[in-house]
Amino acid sequence: DGLLNQMTKAVLDRVMQAEMTGHLGYESGDPAGRGSGNSRNGKTTKTVSTMNGPVAIEVPRDRNGTFEPTIVPKRA
Template sequence: MDSLIKDAVKSGTPIDGADGLLNQLTKAVLERALDSELTHHLGYEAGDPAGRGSGNSRNGTTPKTVTTVNGPVRIDVPRDRNGSFEPAIVPKKTRRLNNINSVVLSLYSRGMTTRDIEAHLGEVYGAAVSRELISNITEVVVDEIKAWQSR
C-alpha cells in the first residue's frame, strides 16, 4: 500500500479529491465486487457457455453516483436481463454507501473467517450476505489492490 501511495505522489495523482487515488480505487473495487456479485447471482461467469439458455443474462450497466467518505464516486452498476439482480454492496435506490465492503475488507484483514464476517454483517447491519459472496469480494479486492500496486 505504501508503494502505491508513493507512486501516486510521484506521478502527481492526488490522494483524495474527485480524481484522486482513493476515488479511483474505490470505483475499481466497487465495480469488480458488483461484477462478482452479479456472477454469483447468475451462477456463471461472463462469457461462460453455461449461461446460454439460462433464462437470465448480463444486460450492460447503469451509471450511478454514490457518496463515500472521500466524496462522490461514479460507478457502473451491472444489471441482468430479468431485473432480478439486487446488489447487496450498493443496493438499488441507495446513494450513500453503508460501507459494507469496507467492513468486509477490514474484518477480513483482521483475520476473521467468512463465516464470522457473515454473522457480523447480519447482526450489525441486518445484511444477508453469503460466505461465498464475501469470499468473492475479498478475492476480487485483493486482485484489484495487486493490480494497482503493479502499475
C-alpha cells in the same frame, strides 16, 4: 477524481461483478449461461457518496431485472 476514489470505484466494480456472477451462476462469457433464462444486460451509471467525495460507478444489470447488488443497495 483522486487515487482513493479510483481505487474505491475499482473495488466496487469488481465486487458487483462477482455478485452478478453469483446471482446468475456463471462467469461472464461462459457458454454455460446460454439458454439459462437470464444473462448480463449492460450497466447503469450511479453516483455513490464516500468520505472522499462522490464516485461514479457502473452497476451491472441482468436481463430479468432481478439483480440487486448488496454492496450498493437502492435507496430506501
